[in-house]
Amino acid sequence: MDVQIEFRNVSKRFPTKREPNPPYAVKDLNIRIRAGEVVSIVGPSGCGKSTLLNMGAGLYLPSEGEVYVAQQRVTRPVKQISFMLQKDLLMPWRTIRQNVELGLEIDGVARERRRAVALELIAKCHLVGFENHYPYQLSGGMRQRAALARTLATDPQVLLLDEPFSALDAQTKMVLQQDLAQMLYDAKKTALFITHDLVEAIALSDRLLVMSHRPGTIIEEITVPLPHRNNPLERRKLPEVGPLVSRLMELLRVGQDGLEGH
Numbered sequence: 001m002d003v004q005i006e007f008r009n010v011s012k013r014f015p016t017k018r019e020p021n022p023p024y025a026v027k028d029l030n031i032r033i034r035a036g037e038v039v040s041i042v043g044p045s046g047c048g049k050s051t052l053l054n055m056g057a058g059l060y061l062p063s064e065g066e067v068y069v070a071q072q073r074v075t076r077p078v079k080q081i082s083f084m085l086q087k088d089l090l091m092p093w094r095t096i097r098q099n100v101e102l103g104l105e106i107d108g109v110a111r112e113r114r115r116a117v118a119l120e121l122i123a124k125c126h127l128v129g130f131e132n133h134y135p136y137q138l139s140g141g142m143r144q145r146a147a148l149a150r151t152l153a154t155d156p157q158v159l160l161l162d163e164p165f166s167a168l169d170a171q172t173k174m175v176l177q178q179d180l181a182q183m184l185y186d187a188k189k190t191a192l193f194i195t196h197d198l199v200e201a202i203a204l205s206d207r208l209l210v211m212s213h214r215p216g217t218i219i220e221e222i223t224v225p226l227p228h229r230n231n232p233l234e235r236r237k238l239p240e241v242g243p244l245v246s247r248l249m250e251l252l253r254v255g256q257d258g259l260e261g262h
């Protein structure tokens with residue numbers, strides 16, 4: 001098995017001067033994600049999903065255990081991993097093309113090449129005609145498309161996606177999911193995806209990891225036994241989706257613990 005992302009016995013807590021031994025935010029995470037796999041993490045609010053992803057990106061160091069990407073231990077942000085967040089973080093003073101080129105510019109890629117890569121991704125992300133617009137001139141969905149193009153521009157092996165579509169309306173979200181799923185599939189990227197939207201998790205993923213309340217740990221792993229990973233619009237329509245949502249709701253105790261933690 002070609003493991004691309006691995007968490008080995010990872011725990012994390014956030015000590016402060018006043019509280020040097022606080023409770024763990026996440027505990028005993030053991031995760032193995034194969035090259036080309038898309039895995040979603042679902043769990044109650046505050047269970048440590050973002051903490052997990054930040055450790056994958058090398059932005060947080062585990063308190064215990066190790067994270068590996070492509071068999072290399074992750075101790076700081078590295079080039080083969082790209083991160084995409086709910087906020088698009090586009091630079092307002094740069095055009096869409098210049099925003100997409102940012103990572104390549106930092107890597108010292110020549111101007112012509114940068115431009116060619118950016119324009120190809122802008123086309124794939126359906127933003128042709130908006131290359132020279134500024135972020136404020138675009139809708140929320142278009143801005144997230146631009147953020148996706150920027151995330152893909154450096155051709156990372158691994159994408160870490162922290163609720164990238166949660167601020168979008170339901171229909172825009174479905175269209176962007178479709179584009180993302182096709183791009184991940186065509187380019188055989190490995191992705192770890194955080195979402196609160198259970199249908200989104202099922203529609204996009206090969207596998208689901210369910211986390212518990214704090215300290216967050218993986219309580220269940222579910223392989224999504226459905227076709228159309230590259231076509232979430234079709235997958236959503238399958239009759240098996242409903243029972244999978246019910247199973248996740250049960251595991252997450254949605255509606256059983258009052259509103260706390262949801």
Ligand SMILES: Nc1ncnc2c1ncn2[C@@H]1O[C@H](COP(=O)(O)OP(=O)(O)OP(=O)(O)O)[C@@H](O)[C@H]1O
Binds near residue numbers: 014047050
């Ligand atoms: N930099 C930090 N310093 C201190 N505590 C932190 C830090 N980052 C996260 N935490 C704590 O870790 C716990 C998990 O937070 P995290 O944001 O990872 O959860 P989450 O599952 O992503 O939440 P949500 O679903 O609401 O976005 C929380 O109790 C949070 O306060």
